[in-house]
Amino acid sequence: MADELVLLDFWPSPFGMRVRIALAEKGIKHEYREEDLRNKSALLLQMNPVHKKIPVLIHNGKPVCESLIQVQYIDEVWHDQAPLLPSDPYQRAIARFWADFVDKKIYELGRKIWTTKGEEQEAGKKEFIECLKLLEGELGDKPYFGGENLGYVDVVLVPFYSWFLAYEKCGNFSIEAECPKLIAWAKRCLQKESVSKSLPDQEKVYGFVLQLKKIFGIE
Amino acid sequence: MAEEVKLFGMWASPFSRRVELALKLKGIPYEYIEEDLSNKSPSLLKYNPIHKKVPLLVHKEKPLAESLVILEYLDETWKNNPILPQDPYERAMARFWAKFIDEKLLPTAAKVSHSTGKEQEQGVEEVHQQLKILENELKGKEFFAGQSIGYLDIVAHVLFWFYSAGEASGVNALTTEKFPIIYEWIEKLIKIDAVNECRIPKEKHQDFIRLRRESLKSASK
Numbered sequence: 001m002a003d004e005l006v007l008l009d010f011w012p013s014p015f016g017m018r019v020r021i022a023l024a025e026k027g028i029k030h031e032y033r034e035e036d037l038r039n040k041s042a043l044l045l046q047m048n049p050v051h052k053k054i055p056v057l058i059h060n061g062k063p064v065c066e067s068l069i070q071v072q073y074i075d076e077v078w079h080d081q082a083p084l085l086p087s088d089p090y091q092r093a094i095a096r097f098w099a100d101f102v103d104k105k106i107y108e109l110g111r112k113i114w115t116t117k118g119e120e121q122e123a124g125k126k127e128f129i130e131c132l133k134l135l136e137g138e139l140g141d142k143p144y145f146g147g148e149n150l151g152y153v154d155v156v157l158v159p160f161y162s163w164f165l166a167y168e169k170c171g172n173f174s175i176e177a178e179c180p181k182l183i184a185w186a187k188r189c190l191q192k193e194s195v196s197k198s199l200p201d202q203e204k205v206y207g208f209v210l211q212l213k214k215i216f217g218i219e
Numbered sequence: 220m221a222e223e224v225k226l227f228g229m230w231a232s233p234f235s236r237r238v239e240l241a242l243k244l245k246g247i248p249y250e251y252i253e254e255d256l257s258n259k260s261p262s263l264l265k266y267n268p269i270h271k272k273v274p275l276l277v278h279k280e281k282p283l284a285e286s287l288v289i290l291e292y293l294d295e296t297w298k299n300n301p302i303l304p305q306d307p308y309e310r311a312m313a314r315f316w317a318k319f320i321d322e323k324l325l326p327t328a329a330k331v332s333h334s335t336g337k338e339q340e341q342g343v344e345e346v347h348q349q350l351k352i353l354e355n356e357l358k359g360k361e362f363f364a365g366q367s368i369g370y371l372d373i374v375a376h377v378l379f380w381f382y383s384a385g386e387a388s389g390v391n392a393l394t395t396e397k398f399p400i401i402y403e404w405i406e407k408l409i410k411i412d413a414v415n416e417c418r419i420p421k422e423k424h425q426d427f428i429r430l431r432r433e434s435l436k437s438a439s440k
Contacts, residue, residue, distance in 0.1 A: 050319065050352060059308075062308060064308070064311045064315075065315055066314075066315055066318055069311050069314045069315055069318070070311075072310075072311070072314070073307055073308070073310075073311040076307040076310065077307050089292055089295040089296045090278075090281055090283075090292070090296075092291075092292070092295065093283050093288050093289070093291065093292040094283075096285075096288045096291065097283065097284060097285055097288050100285055100287075100288060101269065134269060
């Protein structure tokens with residue numbers, strides 16, 4: 001019986017991008033459905049009644065929600081192709097720790113940068129760069145967080161790269177100047193088709209952020 | 220071999236108690252180190268420089284932080300008495316509800332515990348809604364994990380904390396009338412030795428919460 005896989009997503013969502021990359025890495029056929037978040041589909045509300053958010057992965061009619069959980073699910077079900085999590089339990093735990101770190105910090109700090117000004121924004125920028133530097137430390141000399149190949153932490157973090165231009169323009173700073181290693185890593189990831197096809201253009205995301213700022217009256 | 224596993228914890232932390240419960244359920248010998256969070260030990264800061272928090276597990280000198288990450292590591296390393304389901308979809312669901320508890324329920328409960336008046340009322344409303352959603356997951360089952368205690372029960376056992384917190388903050392969000400199924404589940408849990416050994420002592424906990432509320436009140440003046 002052929003697997004039926006539907007991904008409910010929204011093009012600028014870094015969380016959605018994670019799932020897109022995981023599916024592409026493993027060559028998994030699926031249907032992509034774009035949601036209008038101001039007018040959520042009945043299917044989305046039915047499949048994710050608790051949070052009503054994207055991405056939602058629907059596998060043979062059964063929903064899986066929350067991007068980190070979805071990526072792990074994909075890795076466990078399609079375990080033969082392009083494994084994302086390491087096989088050693090301690091290495092897996094380290095990967096999960098860093099994914100959790102990205103989730104706790106990067107999205108919120110990035111959001112702070114494009115939605116605030118003045119002291120609050122400065123504090124956000126400072127902490128954001130500190131977090132990126134910690135991640136650079138974890139990367140070390142490896143080509144990817146996963147080692148020789150793209151792994152779980154790469155998939156979890158690289159989507160935010162598509163938002164970097166927006167953060168830089170709104171925050172008036174250069175991420176590359178502070179974290180050149182991380183930018184080099186992101187560009188290396190983008191050379192993979194699974195990543196380049198899953199991430200929107202940085203200019204497009206910046207345009208979207210400007211629109212949001214207008215809608216929410218943020219200067 | 221007890222020195223192989225060390226747990227840095229704090230008696231009132233539900234996250235710390237969670238890891239203790241998993242260690243006991245799996246029969247893993249460990250050394251427990253109580254941390255004074257107002258005066259963190261050099262070991263804690265060395266092993267968990269990023270978050271500087273408990274619980275912190277150290278196995279053969281290798282540190283691990285974040286309770287949910289630790290639970291999965293324990294299950295993958297000690298294969299006896301498995302706590303996570305085998306089926307990938309069941310695992311995804313268990314992880315989903317664990318995240319719901321940690322990212323929604325607990326922060327709302329903390330808000331109720333530390334606030335007063337209108338803010339507290341709103342918090343209680345929210346907690347009720349979230350508890351109702353969670354209670355649904357217990358319907359027709361002995362435990363969250365099915366016939367016997369598992370990952371989600373270990374994660375959810377922080378609901379015990381609600382008892383003490385409720386009395387100490389003047390409002391009990393988790394009542395038998397509103398949540399009979401959760402209460403039934405708690406009754407079953409406390410029959411398990413490992414669970415009883417990890418319970419936060421009620422009176423000590425209530426004093427701790429009262430003190431916290433006082434210090435928050437005076438801090439906001």
